[in-house]
Amino acid sequence: MVIRKILMKKAVKKKFRQREEVEVRDYPIPVKDYSWEPGKDPKTRREIEKFFNSPKIEAIKRLIVDLGRRSYGRSFNDGNGGNFTVRVGDNLVLCTPTMVSKGSMTVQDMCLVNLDGEQLAGSRRRTSEVLAHLAIMRRQKLAKACCHAHPPHATAFALAGLTPPRCANPETEIFIGQVAVADYDTPGTSSMAELVGEAGAEHDCVFMLNHGVMTWAGDVETALWKMENIEAHCRTCMLAAQLGGALQFGPEKAEQLIAMRDAMGFVRQPDCRSFKSGDKSLLWNMDAFVDAVAARVAKKLGKGKKR
């Protein structure tokens, strides 16, 4: 009886080990990018409609609807704010419609445009901000999906003309790196789109001054993840500023994270080693801030004495 029990235990352990091995093999890192055959875009109106309603495209539409709800639920999208795009051909991009809340969007609301922004399919009008997404996609072939939103903390930085500190959060160094900044222009215009396209060509995340945030990736879910990353980073840095400022690890440690970023196939950023901390970097260092204020006060008092 005892021997049987021991044998049974051994058998269970062996089975458990086997199951563990199988589980590891069964869950490789998923490839989420949509790929298409170059030179095979549908051309005629009929071909485009068939493609637009095909099971593969319907699946992406459902994913966008789901991501819209997730993004809206996290307060990234005020009113009808924000939009998503997914490149689905040489000259085909799926996008969200104008004037529809990301919290109540449906599969039937989706639109199809070409890289010039001309609408090819969908009963609703495409978002005017699609032009900024397309401006990035035209410049950067790795950008197969974009996410634009107005998450409160990251948008606060964009309104203040600041970027968050580097070397404060390892995940942000890997997934975002250096945030690019696009000057302000009227939303939905082609001139604003070009500013975002320039800034976003070699940066995963762009702060659009006085407006919001744009992120891009190989697939739309990762583009939203990056939006979550940058919003969380900005929020935590603001909280850390109230506690005296975020501690920063050195550039030599950041080098290791840049190497990890390269290994993951993210875009090479020309200024990834600049470690810029925003225009008003004193904001992130309470001691330096107090020293600067004390120096200003002393200077003013000195001037007062002379009079």
Ligand SMILES: [Zn+2]
């Ligand atoms: Zn916007």
